[in-house]
Amino acid sequence: xxxxxxxxxxxxxxxxxxxxxxxxxxxxxxxxxxxxxxxxxxxxxxxxxxxxxxxxxxxxxxxxxxxxxxxxxxxxxxxxxxxxxxxxxxxxxx
Amino acid sequence: xxxxxxxxxxxxxxxxxxxxxxxxxxxxxxxxxxxxxxxxxxxxxxxxxxxxxxxxxxxxxxxxxxxxxxxxxxxxxxxxxxxxxxxxxxxxxxxxxxxxxxxxxxxxxxxxxxxxxxxxxxxxxxxxxxxxxxxxxxxxxxxxxxxxxxxxxxxxxxxxxxxxxxxxxxxxxxxxxxxxxxxxxxxxxxxxxxxxxxxxxxxxxxxxxxxxxxxxxxxxxxxxxxxxxxxxxxxxxxxxxxxxxxxxxxxxxxxxxxxxxxxxxxxxxxxxxxxxxxxxxxxxxxxxxxxxxxxxxxxxxxxxxxxxxxxxxxxxxxxxxxxxxxxxxxxxxxxxxxxxxxxxxxxxxxxxxxxxxxxxxxxxxxxxxxxxxxxxxxxxxxxxxxxxxxxxxxxxxxxxxxxxxxxxxxxxxxxx
Numbered sequence: 001x002x003x004x005x006x007x008x009x010x011x012x013x014x015x016x017x018x019x020x021x022x023x024x025x026x027x028x029x030x031x032x033x034x035x036x037x038x039x040x041x042x043x044x045x046x047x048x049x050x051x052x053x054x055x056x057x058x059x060x061x062x063x064x065x066x067x068x069x070x071x072x073x074x075x076x077x078x079x080x081x082x083x084x085x086x087x088x089x090x091x092x093x094x
Numbered sequence: 095x096x097x098x099x100x101x102x103x104x105x106x107x108x109x110x111x112x113x114x115x116x117x118x119x120x121x122x123x124x125x126x127x128x129x130x131x132x133x134x135x136x137x138x139x140x141x142x143x144x145x146x147x148x149x150x151x152x153x154x155x156x157x158x159x160x161x162x163x164x165x166x167x168x169x170x171x172x173x174x175x176x177x178x179x180x181x182x183x184x185x186x187x188x189x190x191x192x193x194x195x196x197x198x199x200x201x202x203x204x205x206x207x208x209x210x211x212x213x214x215x216x217x218x219x220x221x222x223x224x225x226x227x228x229x230x231x232x233x234x235x236x237x238x239x240x241x242x243x244x245x246x247x248x249x250x251x252x253x254x255x256x257x258x259x260x261x262x263x264x265x266x267x268x269x270x271x272x273x274x275x276x277x278x279x280x281x282x283x284x285x286x287x288x289x290x291x292x293x294x295x296x297x298x299x300x301x302x303x304x305x306x307x308x309x310x311x312x313x314x315x316x317x318x319x320x321x322x323x324x325x326x327x328x329x330x331x332x333x334x335x336x337x338x339x340x341x342x343x344x345x346x347x348x349x350x351x352x353x354x355x356x357x358x359x360x361x362x363x364x365x366x367x368x369x370x371x372x373x374x375x376x377x378x379x380x381x382x383x384x385x386x387x388x389x390x391x392x393x394x395x396x397x398x399x400x401x402x403x404x405x406x407x408x409x410x411x412x413x414x415x416x417x418x419x420x421x422x423x424x425x426x427x428x429x430x431x432x433x434x435x436x437x438x439x440x441x442x443x444x445x446x447x448x449x450x451x452x453x454x455x456x457x458x459x460x461x462x463x464x465x466x467x468x469x470x471x472x473x474x475x476x477x478x479x480x481x482x483x484x485x486x487x488x489x490x491x492x493x494x495x496x497x498x499x500x501x502x503x504x505x506x507x508x509x510x
Contacts, residue, residue: 001403002401014401019392021394022347043436045343045344045345045492046343046347048334048344048347050396053394055394071393073394073396073397074397076397076401
């Protein structure tokens with residue numbers, strides 16, 4: 001069981017949450033202007049790393065708010081939690 | 095050595111002292127025509143069919159761990175071809191036909207047992223959907239029988255037919271479906287490929303894919319560089335990582351799926367039963383343990399072990415279907431890595447890199463596909479073009495919009 005610290009509710013068991021997949025995937029601002037390959041990359045292609053993964057989580061059976069999480073996919077260890085809209089903390093700001 | 099009743103009898107007389115290792119532990123040569131990355135069921139089957147169907151024997155299979163240490167030894171051993179969509183049915187039916195002749199093909203006992211696969215339905219809507227599926231199967235020459243409640247009751251009387259929330263109304267039966275001894279599939283393919291001259295190299299992780307001018311020229315491995323004319327990737331679970339060595343990004347997420355086995359009991363379940371109201375499938379192994387599984391855990395993971403919420407969910411589904419298993423003790427549970435493709439269907443195709451071929455995205459349906467996957471992948475590599483059976487499993491379908499949404503649930507790995 002993962003113990004996940006919701007930034008709004010505190011530490012709660014994994015079963016209250018739902019994973020929303022990879023974080024920081026930006027929707028092309030003008031979908032009509034991108035080709036099929038770029039649109040497919042946005043919709044379907046994923047980084048899928050073995051190691052630190054930035055992903056979105058929803059506190060579905062709680063406050064129903066979204067947040068971002070850094071987790072190691074090899075060990076399932078939670079590394080950090082940060083708010084939606086913030087950039088990835090382990091990457092330099094651009 | 096060819097296995098036969100005579101070989102068994104003569105070994106019995108010699109006190110079983112003359113059995114030889116089933117395959118050579120080959121040393122890596124400096125160059126091959128074709129190198130297959132991944133010594134699981136699909137990789138070994140590919141090597142076997144390259145040799146058998148196309149006469150290509152200057153082939154190596156590289157395996158990072160020991161042979162069959164991945165998903166071929168971690169699944170629930172079910173085979174079936176009860177698919178709905180035109181891109182899927184002929185492929186999976188070809189797989190079923192290869193299963194039916196597999197043991198003769200390989201001269202190896204893989205314990206193929208066509209004990210039937212029964213998918214239960216619990217509502218009028220689900221019955222109609224199964225009738226449609228059964229009709230689609232029969233139109234493609236696959237066997238399917240729509241059973242009503244009394245017919246199901248005669249087969250498996252111990253289910254909870256009068257469940258208050260999900261009463262069992264009937265089921266769709268594919269009698270040619272069943273189970274196969276999964277490790278024997280890996281061993282049988284390895285032995286048959288080895289006998290035809292294929293080198294199977296274990297403990298040989300691939301650490302790099304070398305390209306020159308947009309073409310693959312070889313692989314860096316734990317045992318040094320190996321030159322390769324063509325490279326086939328058959329490492330589902332880790333496809334994204336291996337493809338990334340060649341700079342490819344894939345429409346795949348790796349998730350963990352757990353499977354379970356109970357303590358051994360006397361013969362109880364003589365078929366494969368799937369619960370239509372939850373995600374749960376169960377059969378009984380020849381050792382007597384009940385083998386069952388359910389959903390993926392729900393988040394990307396390479397951990398090869400699952401978490402307790404999924405265990406609880408699977409066991410609850412089992413209890414809703416067969417309340418009597420509540421008194422059984424769980425013997426073991428384990429996790430395997432699933433290549434969850436975005437539309438729930440696999441990829442067997444060429445890649446944008448010349449000489450590099452991809453076999454990936456099997457979600458949790460890879461085991462039943464093992465023979466046809468190897469057969470089609472071998473064809474794709476040898477002829478440099480897909481066979482009609484795997485023509486729909488293209489890598490570029492995510493850009494062209496030709497997704498294969500078998501379950502009708504949408505294109506997200508957490509939906510199928």
